[in-house]
Amino acid sequence: MSAHLRYVLQLADTNLVWSHRLSEWCGHGPVLEEDIALANMGLDTLGQARLLYAHASTLENKGRSEDDFAYFRAAPEYLNFTIAELANGDYAHTMVRNLFLAMYFKLLWKAQLASSDAVLGEIAAKAVKESTYHVRHATDWVVRFGDSTPEARLRVEAALAELWRFTTEFFSIIAENAPIYAAGIGVNLRELEAQWTEEIHAVLNEATLEVPATSAFRSTGKQGVHSEALSVLLAEMQSLARAHPGAKW
């Protein structure tokens, strides 16, 4: 697999898996408006994933469709960030994950506009607008949890403590990805990390929440080494397509 294809699949897989976790909230949101909001964000990230898979298909040039990428690859072939696949917890957990991922993608897409890969730039131009609303939604909730009741604060603190360690994966440069930075396809991860950290600190500060301590833990989803949560997610997401290959509705 070329480094270019690998990079596009990392972006596509993260958006698809995150979208699936968002869609699992459908019918379970704390209030109707939030239920709809999460479904809409799931739709945005699914749409972004589809555009990226279509691009991956062109790059690979082996005739694999969007559905082939989504439904007929096993967990070790998925290259999403581990944070996207973790099983849903309470609402604070989902809002903190959304804040981390949406902020990452908002900044990434903005930087990706200047990519030497023109198609990636076109996808970024659409996605950056959508990500801006995702960041706003998650920011509102994290701030609200932070300066709300003791119960809300406990929950958002627990979510931060659990999820913070997974964000180092956003900015780690792995050997397999090195060529895409040299070719100007990827973005400068050091600059992205500085921007992300500054923005996240500002939100946590407004929410009167402490920035969690860094840890030595490193997640490795973008290299295809996942938590057990991804296999469970894929088993459900892929079951229909695998039981009835070529099914149409």
Next chain:
Amino acid sequence: MVVVAATRAEQAVWDILNTVLDPELPAVSIVELGIVRGIELREGEVIVTITPTYSGCPAMEAIQNDIRFALKSAEFTPQVLTVLSPAWSSDWIAPSARSKLRSIGIAPPAHLASKIGVRVNPMLGIECPLCASASIEKLSEFGSTACKALYRCLACREPFDYFKPI
């Protein structure tokens, strides 16, 4: 004469496209929304280029089918192409569509998309589409579709959809 004929045919295509309504906004045509980016008449075919409002807009397939159906009904041979660039903006919504959006209970965007930042007060300038009051509250950043947010009017107490600037 050829040029005039081509222009007439093009006008006929635009007239037909103006009757194709957005399935989620059934008062507004896809031309007024800025979804149709261009048409080209080539060797008996009409090539219609459209762009999605949102990456995951589920109405795109329905819109493509509606365009094909409308043009085929008028004896054209349509081909529909989808482009991503330049990315669709709510700034492209025609002035004529704004009052139509209000007529179906949707407040049109109050800002140019370029003016929208993450930490900007998103409520300034939004008016209730029913009573025109500016006294409103946000219920949710996301409404019945990805392109809309949900607000409530504090004067007439009616909830309403707001077409988000993007």
